[in-house]
Structure formats: structure tokens, C-alpha cells
């Protein structure tokens with residue numbers, strides 16, 4: 132049990148948050164800056180990047196202001212129209228300036244110059260929790276989400292081979308499929324007998340599926356969230372909810388938590404304590420399995436699960452990764468499934484084509500899914516990509532510039548935070564023709580003339596999992612989880628969405644709003 136020190140005034144050391152080598156203000160001295168970028172000498176100075184003033188911003192976000200309560204994508208479109216391809220939002224309430232780019236050529240340059248240790252600013256609350264408040268537990272390790280520079284690189288070097296190898300991920304398919312089958316059964320239990328619709332809190336059920344799935348990798352355990360779960364698992368899911376709600380408020384909205392311990396700050400720190408404790412409990416169980424040489428499928432043999440491999444390297448790394456995988460892997464996969472089901476529910480013809488493809492690998496609805504069979508699902512992958520294009524999960528890609536570079540004709544010094552605001556580009560007619568239509572075919576290699584092809588779109592616009600050495604480490608797991616669940620869902624049910632379009636709210640990622648009353652009707656004999 133942790134000592135309650137959350138009531139103390141937070142001890143803020145700026146280095147904890149700004150491990151970026153240099154922090155430039157817009158008033159940097161021109162003489163200090165040099166660049167290898169050949170466009171540098173003819174580019175406009177950084178200080179002339181257009182953008183609203185602090186006062187403009189305050190008024191724009193206040194009730195009656197032009198950005199007030201508008202979806203992020205709409206705000207981005209307005210900014211693009213008002214200021215062009217590159218603009219700057221001045222930092223407020225102790226936060227840093229943010230450069231926003233709508234130019235894919237800039238994205239290319241940012242990624243090309245990011246170096247071997249790309250900087251993506253972490254979440255200040257999580258960084259503070261690990262590196263200050265619970266320093267004794269985390270031994271000055273922030274983990275992938277919170278760390279930068281050498282420390283991030285050392286951590287990532289250890290976990291990359293364990294997390295990113297395809298065979299490692301494929302060995303989890305039977306277990307991931309087991310969770311998907313439980314979820315299908317759960318849908319049959321909870322759906323309305325007359326309408327076949329899901330209850331209003333279907334999102335919570337999806338959260339349970341997502342945590343149960345990521346728990347296989349992060350905790351080496353079935354949590355039982357879709358059947359009957361333990362108290363520990365319940366506590367984990369509750370604290371995860373608190374984390375998502377408060378982390379956005381404290382890290383992305385004006386907050387005084389760095390000045391004094393606000394109520395929400397204390398609540399968030401407590402939720403993180405619960406996450407640390409519960410993941411720690413599962414880790415102890417995993418250590419025992421490691422000693423008894425129990426493999427990933429529960430058999431006697433080589434202890435080879437992701438968690439066991441990490442435990443062998445360093446139990447602290449294993450603990451932090453377990454937490455990070457849960458923090459990064461629940462809401463993201465949940466939103467992905469909602470986005471895919473919404474698109475397929477709205478496009479029954481495409482859903483039928485997909486079902487035919489799935490039937491080639493699942494001739495009966497209880498056939499076994501194998502890694503080899505999963506390789507032959509191009510239409511499924513195209514459907515997922517097209518859903519991510521129209522309803523993206525990530526709101527943007529983020530980097531701190533790794534060098535002095537020219538972006539959209541402006542000199543941008545090293546150390547500036549940039550938002551690559553690609554959300555508006557994903558539905559830009561000039562980049563994706565017929566952009567409002569759900570056309571999975573645009574992602575297939577053999578696309579007939581009837582359909583536009585995504586291959587003509589600019590690279591670096593569609594990067595749902597980020598790019599380069601710092602790209603999503605859970606990508607392969609996420610893809611497998613999503614593909615397996617969609618296979619089972621579309622094989623078993625005709626999915627419908629019969630309500631106005633689902634709205635997604637942009638927090639740290641895009642999350643669905645409102646009641647998710649999908650209709651799941653059993654695929655009948657003729658459709659089987």
C-alpha cells in the first residue's frame with residue numbers, strides 16, 4: 132500500500148517535464164541558429180509564423196467564441212482557412228507554444244530529421260507520478276510514454292524485439308480469439324431480445340473486451356472481465372477510467388495542479404497508485420509462472436510470453452511496460468472497433484463483401500482462427516484502413532523538432548513542439564477523392580477504375596500508428612486484436628447502425644460519444 136503523499140504540494144522541477152535538449156522561445160537570437168537545411172537562408176523567420184494571440188485564443192474558446200465547443204477537426208479546418216498550412220498557438224498557463232502544420236511535406240521533413248531518439252512530449256502527470264511522486268517504485272524510469280532521449284532509447288531497445296516481432300504476436304492469436312468468442316457470447320446475452328440492439332452502455336462492454344485482450348499481453352492473464360471478474364480486475368478498470376478522464380483535463384486543459392494539489396490531481400494520482408498496485412499483483416503471478424516454466428499457452432515448457440521475457444530482462448521494465456500497454460492499449464482499440472462497426476453498419480454492401488472474405492477462413496462460425504489464415508484477409512485490412520481514414524483514432528502525430536528545419540517556408544528551430552494535424556487531410560478531396568464515401572477498395576492493390584486509389588495520396592498523411600523509431604509499439608497486437616474481433620463479429624452478426632452519425636470527441640485520442648446502440652442480428656442460414 133502506498134503512503135498518501137498526494138496531498139503535498141507538487142514538487143515541480145522543469146527538467147522532469149522538459150527533457151528536450153533546448154527550449155527555444157519565439158524570440159530566439161537568429162545568430163545562435165544554424166541549419167543544414169538548404170532552404171534555411173531563404174526561409175522566413177520563425178517569429179513571423181502566423182497564428183492567434185493569447186487574447187484571441189482565450190476569446191475564441193470562451194462561450195460565444197468561434198472555437199467554443201466545436202469539434203477539434205472543425206477547429207483545425209478553421210485554423211487552416213484563417214492562417215494557412217503552418218500556424219502557431221501561443222502557450223498558456225505554463226504550457227509551451229505549439230506549432231500546427233497541415234502540410235504533408237512538413238511531416239516528411241520532421242520524420243526524416245527526427246534522428247534515432249525522436250522526442251514526443253510525454254504526459255506531464257504520468258511523468259510526474261513516475262519520476263517524482265513514486266520515484267522509489269519506478270527507479271527513475273518513465274517508460275516509453277513518459278521518457279525521452281537516451282533513457283527512452285534504452286527502454287525501447289529492450290522492448291522492441293519482444294513486442295514488435297510478428298511470430299511473437301501470432302502466438303497470442305488463440306488467446307485473443309478466445310476473448311473475441313467470449314465477447315460474441317456476451318453480445319448474445321446483453322442484446323435486447325426484440326430489437327437485437329446493444330444496451331446504451333455498450334462502450335463499457337467494449338472497454339472490458341479491450342482490457343481483457345491487452346491483459347493477455349501486459350499481465351499474462353485472463354482477467355475474467357467478460358464473464359465474472361476479480362476485485363483486482365474491477366479496480367483496474369475503474370482506475371483506468373479515472374486516468375483517461377483526468378489525464379486529459381490536467382495535461383491538455385488549463386489546470387493549476389502544478390501549483391497546488393487540486394482535487395482532480397489527487398484523484399488521478401490515486402488512480403495511478405491503484406494501477407501500479409494491481410499490475411504489480413499480476414506481475415507476482417507471472418513471476419511464479421516463470422519459475423515453474425509455464426509457457427504462453429499455460430503448458431510446461433519454455434517461459435516465452437512477452438511479460439516473462441521482460442521479467443527476465445528487468446522486473447521494473449516489465450512493470451512499467453505492463454502499465455503502459457494497458458494505458459495505451461484500451462481506449463485506442465475500443466475506438467477502432469467503434470469506428471469500423473459504424474462504417475460497416477452504414478455500408479451493408481461492403482459488409483457483405485467482407486463477410487464473404489471472412490467465410491473463406493471461417494467456413495463455420497465456430498471454425499478455428501489461425502495466424503496463417505489471417506494472412507488472407509486483404510478486404511478486412513482495407514475496411515480497417517478506410518475506417519481509420521474517415522473516423523481516425525489518433526487526433527494527430529506529435530513531435531518535437533530534432534533539428535533546425537524549414538517547415539512550410541519558415542525557419543523552425545530544434546526543440547519546437549509540432550502537431551502534424553492530418554485529421555483534416557484525411558477527408559480532403561484533393562488527397563482522397565470521394566473522401567466522404569467508405570471505399571475500402573481504394574486501399575487494395577488491384578483496384579478497378581471504378582474506385583479511386585489511395586496510392587496516389589501523399590505519403591505521411593495516413594499514419595494511424597505514427598512513424599519511425601517511436602511509432603506505436605503495440606501496433607501488431609492492436610491489429611491482431613481488431614482483425615480477430617471483426618472476423619468473429621461479422622461472421623456471426625449482421626451489424627447495423629440506424630441512428631444519426633456517431634460523433635467522436637477529441638481527447639488524447641478520438642473517442643465515441645453517446646449511446647452505442649449497434650444492432651447485432653445473427654447471420655441467418657442463407658447468409659451462413
Ligand code: HEM
Pocket residue numbers: 251275276287345348455456457459460461463464467524525528529594595596597598599600601602603604605606608609
Ligand atoms: C488501433 C489502436 C492504436 C492506435 C491507433 C495507436 C496509435 C499510436 C500512436 C499514433 C502512437 C504514437 C506514435 C508516434 O509518435 O510515432 C502510439 C504510441 C504508443 N502505443 Fe499505440 N496505438 C494503438 C494501440 C496500442 C496498443 C494495443 C498498445 C499496447 C499493447 C499500444 C501501445 C503504445 C505505446 C506503449 C506507445 C508509445 C511508444 C513510444 O513512445 O515509444 N498502442 N500509438
